Amino acid sequence: MVQTTGVSVKTASVVARATRCRLAKVLRLATTSPMDRLLLLAVLLAACAERPETDALVVLLDSAPESLDPRRGSSAVETRTQQLLFRGLVHLSDDLSVKPDLAQSVEIEHPGRLRVHLRRDVRFHKCFDDTKGGMLKAEDVIYTYESLRDPSVESRKLNIWADLKAVTAPDLKGHIVDFELQKDLPNWLEGNGTLGIIEKSCAEKDPKAFARHPSGTGPVAFSRRVADREIHFQRFDTTLAFEKLILRVVKDENTRILEMLKGRSHVLATTPARPLLAVLARKDELKLLSQPGLGYSYLGLNLEVPALRKKAVRRALALAIDRPGIIKHKYLGLARPSVGMMPPQHWAHASHLEPMVPDLRQAAALLASVDYRTNPDLLDDPTGNDERKVLRLELRCTPEKASRALALVLKGQLHRIGVEIDLRVNDFSSLFQQVKRRNFQMVRMEWTEVRNPMLLEWVFHSHFIPEEAGPSCRHHRDCPGDYQGGNETTERYSCTAATCSKEACGVGCERTRETDQCQAVEEGVCRRAGGNRGSYSPHFDDNPQLAQNSRRVDELIDQARGLSGETARKPLFDEIQTILADDLPYISLWHEDRVWVVNARWENIVLKPSGSFLGLLSATRSVP
Structure with missing residues (x-):
């Protein structure tokens, strides 16, 4: 009965508003006095407009979560939305x-x-x-x-x-x-x-x-979803100061800004383009919240490339990049130079490490020491520089304006020490596939959030170099290593064929007549997943120091996996990050800050380092 009444009241409200709109059009024709007509239209047409929810906090996103089921969704926006429900x-x-x-x-x-x-x-x-x-x-x-x-x-x-x-x-x-x-x-x-x-x-x-x-x-309960445009939640935790929470998806940035300026939405939970921030900061009806983020931007290097296997080359590239300059001019100061994957506020961050300071003369000397031509003006003794070979490398990036602009800046900075960069532009999907196949030389990428310090294992342990084992398969048990259930063998290989079981013989599967078992229709290949796409490993016989450092990183990660608590593991993570900062299998760039735009009438919203939407739950609305 309560639901039916609610629907009836809402329907009656819509009908009444439509009636007033039609009446306004009639009066526009019927009223003879221009002043009367203006007054009537002002009153009645105001009723035609959609009225904002007065008891709801409306939050703008740039993309919709595909799934709200915590077992499925894994993207950042899905994870943050699921945290509200679960x-x-x-x-x-x-x-x-x-x-x-x-x-x-x-x-x-x-x-x-x-x-x-x-x-x-x-x-x-x-x-x-x-x-x-x-x-x-x-x-x-x-x-x-x-x-x-x-x-x-x-x-x-x-x-x-x-x-x-x-x-x-x-x-x-x-x-x-x-x-x-x-x-x-x-x-x-x-x-x-x-x-x-x-x-x-x-x-x-x-x-x-x-x-x-x-x-x-979770603190709010699901109410309804309007396609990929809006998701409505109802208060479940009675301590919340608002009755409803609405996530509204607006993909166009200009439209998102207009929504905030007109007061139709209250929080923009997507960091705006940097040039817009200075403009928004001058608006009295808005306020900006900023917080050091958990993201990590880096230059990935493929150590299978002979030139990049030389530590002198990797260090020269790192010394040539002007991080403070890029942060000042491209990020308007809203980022911090990084020394490794762990952001400064993380308990596992190696606080004893300092960001690398640009030094073009040292970079040039390092290149010359391994017989690469460099800028002669940076050398104390340029003799023989012209006879050396030019170091030419390929840098992959995506076609978005910001990504290309940053790639061009990096290209220009590396050119100052004589390194020639060829840009390869791919859409993100294609670029990521190439990187996963280790088909790249250098690539600028980022981790949107670094939460678990064991991410170091995924990225730098030699057992996590992605590769195909070669043999065809229909099930994970056909792949190298012992299969003990789950979706991988003990050597972390899985089969790319369709996943089939006797209980759920679905798409891509068929039952065998002989055993009534369910198996994949088409064979797959055994593939080992992993994030060590730069091939940092102890198997480089031509570079004993690189192999020794990688072997030590493997040992420290294995030890950390077997220990409990932060105190016991912190020294291990410190040593891992110290080795990586010196060895440079990645060139660390910066940790970008998060920025939310908030309607000034809403208070006590907390922007968390992770960007979690749980920071919205403390929101209160001031009385005008």
Whole structure:
């Protein structure tokens, strides 16, 4: 009855507004006095305009989250939106240390087994069929993690099962969950415990309906979605000062700015183009919030290129780049030079390291020392410089204006020491595919967020060099290494063929007549995933020092994986970053700041380093 009444009132309001609009058009013709006509039109036409939600906080985004299901979406905007709806066993604080969330406590029962004690006071949102949400139980956690392996879920987070053997509970209706791991990984929850927990009884009723109308335990509950234009949420945490939260997607930047200037939206949660910030800062009705971000911009180097395997060349390139100048003129000061992947506010940041200072003379001397021609004006003794070979390298970038402009700046700065750069422009999808295949020499890229320090393993451990093993396959068990369940072998190979199971023999799969098993129709290849696309490894026989440093980084990362707590691991991460800052398999550039634009009438909004939308929840609206 309440829902029906609400719909009726809303419908009546729309009809009344339309009637007033039609009446205004009639009066425009019927009223003879120009002054009367203007007065009537001013009153009545005002009613035709869409009235903003007075009890809602409206937030502008530049792209829509494709999925609100925490098992599927993995992009930055998806993760931030899911955090509003769902909570995980743990969460990352502002300094990126791990804190309990739905977990009351975590015990390491013995190596390879984590016991999680759940909070007993957590209730789920209302289900899509309007039934009351239940209390959090062990079966909900088990179902969430187990369902990642269900092909119908199409999860992008199957890697969670790479080191996970089983998730069990002494009592499914109880509040204890046990995670059995393939090996001793005391920090496993740091990277895998933030997965949003869903209610088993709700999701199993109708998986498609749940995907359209998800429900979790977060501070706001899903209300409705208007295509890819708007997502509406209702207050679930009663301490919130606003009733509704609306995420509005506007892809055009000029339109987003107009929305803010006209007051139709209250927060622009996408950093505007740098030239616009100075203009927006002068508007009394707006205020800018800025926060050092967690992103990391770098120049990736492919060490398979003989020239880039020389440390003198890598260091010369790093010394030639004027980071402070680029930050001042291209980023208007809203970035900080970086010394490595970990941003300065991260607990694992190596605070003893200093950003590299540009030094063209030292860069030129380094090039000359390995027989490359350089700018003779930078050499103390240019004798023989003309006889040396020119160092020519290829730099990949994307076609966007900002990306190309920055690539041209880097090209110009490297030209000052005699390095010739050929720009290769690719759309991001093509560029990323080439980088994953290690088909590049240099590329400027960025990590939008660096949260987990074990990202160093993905990027620099030699076991994470992406490659194809060669043999064809129909299942992961056909690939090198022991298959123990999940989606990878022990050597982290997976099969590119369709994922099939006897229970879910879907698209790309077929049943065999002999065994009634389900297998992929087309064969795939065994491929090892990894982020070490520059091939930093101990296998370079022609460069013993590079091989030795890489081997030491592998050892330190392996040690860090086996330790628990920040205090025990911090010295290891410090040494890893010290080696990388000296060896330069990546050339670190900067950490860019985040900027939000906020309507001045809204207060207490907190811009978090991660850009998390949870900083919106403290918002209050001032009384005019």
